[in-house]
Amino acid sequence: MSAVVDALPLLVAAWLILAGLYGIVATRDLQHTVLCTSLVHAGAWLLLVGVGHTEGATAPVIDEDVGAGAALADPLVQALAVTDIVVGVAVTALLLACVVRIKRRYDTLDPADLDVLRG
Amino acid sequence: MGEGAGLLPLLVAIPLLGAALTRVPGVHATRRAPDVVAIAAAAATTAIGAVVTVRAAAGPLVHHLGDWGPVDGLPVGIPFVADPLAAGFVTLTSALVTAVFVHFAAAGARGGGLTHVLTALLLAAANGFLLAGDLFTMFVFLELMGITVYAITAGKTDDPAALPAAVNMAVTSTIGAVLVLSGVGLLHGRLGTPNLAAAGAALPEEAWGVGLALAVGMVVTGLAVKAGLVPFHFAHADLHTATTVQHAGLFGAVLLPLALYGIARIEVVALGGGDDPASPVALALLVGGAVTAVVAGIMSLCQNHLKRLLAFSSVSHLGIAAAGLGLAAPEATAAVALYVLGHAPVKLGLLLLAGLVLHRWGHLQVGELSGRGARLPVVVALLALGGLALAGLPPSGLYAGKAALSGAAEDAGRYAVVPVLYAAAVLTGAAALRHVVHLVTGWPVAADPHGKVAEDHPEPEDHQPAAFVWLPAVLIVAGVVVPLLPGTETSVARAAGMFHDRAAYVAAVLDRAPPARAAGPDAPDVWGASSLATGLLAGVAAVLGGLVAARWRGRRRPGRLGAPVRALRGLHTAHVGDYTAWLTAGAAVLVWWVVLSGRGAG
Numbered sequence A: 001m002s003a004v005v006d007a008l009p010l011l012v013a014a015w016l017i018l019a020g021l022y023g024i025v026a027t028r029d030l031q032h033t034v035l036c037t038s039l040v041h042a043g044a045w046l047l048l049v050g051v052g053h054t055e056g057a058t059a060p061v062i063d064e065d066v067g068a069g070a071a072l073a074d075p076l077v078q079a080l081a082v083t084d085i086v087v088g089v090a091v092t093a094l095l096l097a098c099v100v101r102i103k104r105r106y107d108t109l110d111p112a113d114l115d116v117l118r119g
Numbered sequence B: 001m002g003e004g005a006g007l008l009p010l011l012v013a014i015p016l017l018g019a020a021l022t023r024v025p026g027v028h029a030t031r032r033a034p035d036v037v038a039i040a041a042a043a044a045t046t047a048i049g050a051v052v053t054v055r056a057a058a059g060p061l062v063h064h065l066g067d068w069g070p071v072d073g074l075p076v077g078i079p080f081v082a083d084p085l086a087a088g089f090v091t092l093t094s095a096l097v098t099a100v101f102v103h104f105a106a107a108g109a110r111g112g113g114l115t116h117v118l119t120a121l122l123l124a125a126a127n128g129f130l131l132a133g134d135l136f137t138m139f140v141f142l143e144l145m146g147i148t149v150y151a152i153t154a155g156k157t158d159d160p161a162a163l164p165a166a167v168n169m170a171v172t173s174t175i176g177a178v179l180v181l182s183g184v185g186l187l188h189g190r191l192g193t194p195n196l197a198a199a200g201a202a203l204p205e206e207a208w209g210v211g212l213a214l215a216v217g218m219v220v221t222g223l224a225v226k227a228g229l230v231p232f233h234f235a236h237a238d239l240h241t242a243t244t245v246q247h248a249g250l251f252g253a254v255l256l257p258l259a260l261y262g263i264a265r266i267e268v269v270a271l272g273g274g275d276d277p278a279s280p281v282a283l284a285l286l287v288g289g290a291v292t293a294v295v296a297g298i299m300s301l302c303q304n305h306l307k308r309l310l311a312f313s314s315v316s317h318l319g320i321a322a323a324g325l326g327l328a329a330p331e332a333t334a335a336v337a338l339y340v341l342g343h344a345p346v347k348l349g350l351l352l353l354a355g356l357v358l359h360r361w362g363h364l365q366v367g368e369l370s371g372r373g374a375r376l377p378v379v380v381a382l383l384a385l386g387g388l389a390l391a392g393l394p395p396s397g398l399y400a401g402k403a404a405l406s407g408a409a410e411d412a413g414r415y416a417v418v419p420v421l422y423a424a425a426v427l428t429g430a431a432a433l434r435h436v437v438h439l440v441t442g443w444p445v446a447a448d449p450h451g452k453v454a455e456d457h458p459e460p461e462d463h464q465p466a467a468f469v470w471l472p473a474v475l476i477v478a479g480v481v482v483p484l485l486p487g488t489e490t491s492v493a494r495a496a497g498m499f500h501d502r503a504a505y506v507a508a509v510l511d512r513a514p515p516a517r518a519a520g521p522d523a524p525d526v527w528g529a530s531s532l533a534t535g536l537l538a539g540v541a542a543v544l545g546g547l548v549a550a551r552w553r554g555r556r557r558p559g560r561l562g563a564p565v566r567a568l569r570g571l572h573t574a575h576v577g578d579y580t581a582w583l584t585a586g587a588a589v590l591v592w593w594v595v596l597s598g599r600g601a602g
Helices: A002-026 A030-052 A075-106 B010-021 B033-058 B084-107 B115-131 B135-154 B162-191 B196-202 B210-227 B234-242 B245-270 B280-302 B306-325 B330-361 B377-391 B397-411 B417-441 B467-484 B488-499 B502-509 B529-551 B563-570 B576-596
Strands: B061-064 B079-082
Touching: A002 A030, A002 B162, A002 B576, A030 A075, A030 B162, A030 B576, A075 B135, A075 B162, B010 B033, B010 B084, B010 B115, B033 B061, B033 B079, B033 B084, B033 B115, B061 B502, B079 B084, B079 B115, B079 B502, B084 B115, B084 B245, B084 B330, B084 B467, B084 B488, B115 B135, B115 B245, B135 B162, B135 B210, B135 B234, B135 B245, B162 B196, B162 B210, B162 B234, B162 B576, B196 B245, B196 B502, B210 B245, B210 B280, B210 B576, B234 B245, B234 B306, B234 B576, B245 B280, B245 B306, B245 B330, B245 B488, B245 B502, B280 B306, B280 B417, B280 B563, B280 B576, B306 B330, B306 B397, B306 B417, B330 B377, B330 B397, B330 B467, B330 B488, B377 B397, B377 B417, B377 B467, B377 B529, B397 B417, B397 B467, B397 B488, B397 B529, B417 B529, B467 B488
Parallel strands: none
Antiparallel strands: B061 B079
């Protein structure tokens, strides 16, 4: 049972990443592409938090109730996840701005219609 | 530790400060002040980088940020580490960014006021990536670089291809980043540290097991996506085509090799495979690099658009460098360092020349430019010189690097690599020389139904700042004469030796007693008669190839012989879904290769 619980976040993370990739490959709408990119990112965050989790561990904040010797979740992967959430927000904002301008300039959101570079 | 370690944070802080200062109202409002601030910041970074490079010759310099040094030999904080190779790369990057800022000043380009900020940020991030001593910090700086790259390209509003290219790059590169991040997380979960030196100590010597191999595979694949190895090169080639000439030069000259540097650093320090040609990462680099060099070389020769030609040329030369690192020997690393040192200024110079062509004639399509060379003979001469340098004509840095690389490949028993290297170089050289031939002779250019570059044509201008000519001239000549400078070969050999000295790196970062210095490789001998003859032959082959390609008009009915090339070109669709499909397939192959190879099986 415990092995399943341990592996579950990783499996869900892999599912999120693969679903996001499939969405980017198959979609005909750039807004959807941006959302799927966020989905891929979310998979990575879940994977990181899953890596840092151990059975029975509490949040890595040490005070009177939680001594220095207590079992704590790994704060480093949480820092990684927070950093990448910031990166993800920046990329999403930039991509959405690009999508708005692509719509204005080319009047399409279908990547197949953006025939600007070939060969 | 060593004298001068305190300088390391400045290599990141000064460009950051410069970026901020260009936006201070008093500076921003004036015409010249942002240029002056940006040039001063980049030049100061270059100077400090040079000082650090010299000081690091005695041993790796380590600076623990915020004085969070190791406790009982265990890393606690974030170290910045500079060995001569990293510091030399920092100096090269800073010098090229300085040249770009000088070019911006001459062009009067303000790019909505953000060009300077983003370029300075790019320099800070690149330097941080080069110096970072742990995987997490490498990832953060890699992402900072990525975001500035997308923003720079998305902000180039006068090019119709820029926005789609920026979106494609942002999406595919983000997937690469997710791979790196997931790999770093898994690696940390297994080894308990993101620190390169400590991870190297914690990694089992023999078999890694599936979990670790998966983590390693993901980190390496993510960095390969950032480096643009085939099949991850699509978005890179489009991006270099669509962005400003200055940035396309920077990206091709230093940003692509930067990701390779990351792979090599991880391979040497954390994975301990720096001297093992049979390690999965080395083999992946060797095969991937050779394929990339040839595929991108062919794509380069097919292009009628000068900037797109140079974009594929950058990818091809990156492939040569990757194949060199795949030889996994200090001699090969020295050769690659020499190669990058020779390639970087030539590539930036050629792209600045493309900028001049666009400025004066309003076109980059060779069909529009054919026969106009007599009006700007200096451009033709420099383009020819650059093309010959790309082909590896002695004494260019690319020649010296390739000669040294051939020697290393023969030492390693990988003879098949040598003709691949020369073929790729001749293809990219011929691609550039073909345009020179058209410029001079005015031969008609056959229509190209397989290629398209949407572009706006600016009004041609007669006004021509002097820097538009002398700056590319200086850069291209620098790339040609660099191996002739006394001490270049011995310096890169020593730097490569220290890059491969894993014990010294680990001891410096973890505050252990420094081990006996490992002897570095001998300076590569690149002036042997056979090397010179091969180099000359490559130059002649590139000239002939350029002539033949210029004369080639295609056949009315497409032949069977050209079918593979047409199919290859048909894959470059600028469709983000297609590119992601290729990326996913390539990543799956690469990750499983690492997992299934000997080290993952245990």
